[in-house]
Amino acid sequence: MPFSPSNETDTEVSSQTTASAIHARLRHDILRGVLKPGERLRVHDVAQRYGGGTIPTREALSRLSAELLVIYLDQRGFAVAPISQESLEDLTRARVWTAEAAVREAVRNGDAAWEERVVLAYHRLSKVPRYESEDPPVSNPLFDPLHREFHLQIFSGCGSQWMVDTCMRLFDHAERYRNLSRQAVVMPREHEHKELVDAVLGRSEEVAVASISDHFRLTARIVNDFRRGN
Missing domain, CATH: 1.10.10.10 (Winged helix-like DNA-binding domain superfamily/Winged helix DNA-binding domain)
Incomplete structure (x- = not known):
């Protein structure tokens, strides 16, 4: 041929x-x-x-x-790839550092179009429950893409595609740990997203940074407590 x-x-x-x-x-x-x-x-x-x-x-x-x-x-x-407490702590530090930089820039420089994207992403996320069942805990697969889009839009106001891509790559790596945290304990966490939205739209830079940092660290604490107990 x-x-x-x-x-x-x-x-x-x-x-x-x-x-x-x-x-x-x-x-x-x-x-x-x-x-x-x-x-x-x-x-x-x-x-x-x-x-x-x-x-x-x-x-x-x-x-x-x-x-x-x-x-x-x-x-x-x-x-x-395995998971470990050391890996989770390293990942959480990296997420906090990059998120702090991205959120600061977004709060300082995000325009009206960014605000609209954040509001829309939060509205869509707030309409979908985190769990299909709480006893036993079964995560709702419809929640995850909306959750990702919400964080993406928060970061998108920073003005740097490299920074957004970095934040979202770390967000994806944290997905394995988020799934563990949802198995470990069922707890209302929707208020964390609301507090973050209020802070960034209110241009409260320090509150926004603290809010997203606490949001990430709480997931890590839940997972570490769960793994120590098993």
Whole structure:
């Protein structure tokens, strides 16, 4: 069969598309806790589970490794990145530092369009319960994308896409710990979002910084208490 550059290109594009689809599904299942910390991710098994070949599956796992959600163990293959108190404390510090910078800039410089985005994101979030069931605690999957969008819009007023991207990458890494916190204790936390909205819209810089810092640290405390008790 004669060489055909277009056929080769089509194959590469198809492989990349499949890798992206597997990456998205794997990432979702890791963040949601469907795939547990430390769980082995054998390429053949993952390919079968997510409906792709071994080449795009390995590509997807490599991407997740670059995002620090998957680790590669010499001679043992891939595994879901473990979680630990030290990792959570490090992540929380990084979230607080970056959020403080982003929120300060947003409060100082956010325009009317930013305020409207924050109000709309909060309104949508406030209409959706955090849990489908509280006894036993079952998280509501509809809450998570709205929760993410709310924080994204808070940060979006800072004027730096790099800073927003950094804050949201850390937000995504914290998702695994948030799911643990929701299993650990059912508690009303919606007022934390309301306090943050009131502070940023009121241009109360120090209150806004304290509010989002306390918001992140409380999740870490809940998770650490839960893990110590188990």
